[in-house]
C-alpha cells in the first residue's frame with residue numbers, strides 16, 4: 001500500500017483520507033449518469049456470485065440499479081506528485097476547538113460503552129474517540145454517496161492512470177461483493193446505503209469487508225448498525241484494533257531527538273512505520289527516544305512526518321502505532337487520531353477517563 005500522505009486505506013477507506021483539494025470536493029454528491037454496459041454487469045455479477053456464494057441473477061438484479069459516478073474516478077487518484085506533506089496543517093484540521101468539543105460530548109455521552117470496550121477488547125477509549133472523531137466528526141459526516149454506485153463505478157471503471165490500478169480495481173470488486181453479501185444477509189439496504197466516495201460507511205467509516213469481519217452488536221439490540229448506533233461503532237472500532245494486534249498498555253509512540261543525517265538517517269527511515277529497531281539500535285544510529293521508551297523491549301520505528309519546507313516532525317513508533325495505521329495506512333492519520341484522543345482524555349472529567357492509559 002502506498003505511503004503517500006493521504007492514501008486510501010486498505011480496509012476502511014473514509015473521509016479522513018480525503019485531504020487533497022480534489023478530494024475535499026467529494027463531500028458534494030455528484031450528479032449520476034446512467035448505467036454500465038450490460039455485458040460488463042453480467043460478467044461482474046457472475047464473478048461476484050461465484051466469489052461470495054450468491055445467486056447470480058439476484059446479484060445482476062441488484063447491480064442493474066447502479067449508476068456511474070464519473071467524479072469518483074478522479075477522487076480515488078493519489079495527490080499529484082510534488083504535493084507538499086505538512087503534519088502541522090493536517091493536525092490542525094482535526095485537532096481544533098469544534099472537534100474537541102464534539103469529542104468531549106461524545107466521550108461523556110458514551111462513557112459506559114467506551115469503558116466496556118476498553119475492558120472487553122483492551123483498546124483505550126481515547127483511541128476509539130480519536131478514530132470516530134477524525135473519520136466522521138462523531139457521526140456528522142458519514143458520506144453522501146450511494147455505496148452501490150461508488151463501488152460499481154470503481155469495480156467496472158477504475159481510472160487506469162492510478163499507479164496501482166489493477167490491484168485497486170480488484171479491491172473494489174471484492175468490496176462490492178462484500179456489500180452485496182451484507183445486503184443479502186439483511187445487514188444493510190443495498191439500494192439505499194450511503195457512505196464515502198470510496199464506499200466506507202457509518203460512524204467508523206468501515207468498508208463492507210471490515211463490517212463483515214469486525215463489526216459487532218455492542219448495544220445489544222440484536223443487530224449490527226454502524227449507521228445509527230454509535231455504541232455499535234465503539235465496539236466495532238475496538239474489535240478492529242484488537243484483531244490487528246493491539247497490545248494493551250503499550251504506548252503508541254515516544255518523542256525522539258534525531259541527530260542522524262546521511263546514511264544512518266536513511267537506515268532509520270527505510271522500514272518506514274514498521275517497528276524494526278531496538279532502543280540501542282536507534283541510539284547508535286543517532287535517534288534517541290525519550291527515556292521512557294527504554295522500558296519497552298519491543299522494536300521501534302522512526303516515523304517521519306514532513307512539515308512542508310520546515311523541519312520535519314519525528315516520533316518513535318511502537319507496534320501499537322503500526323496497528324493504528326491498519327485503520328488508514330498513513331502515519332499522519334495515525335498521529336492525528338492518537339493526539340485527538342489524548343487531548344480529549346485530558347479534558348473529560350476524571351471519572352469518565354480513569355481506565356488505563358494506552
Ligand SMILES: [Ca+2]
Nearest residue numbers: 217219221223
Ligand atoms: Ca446494535
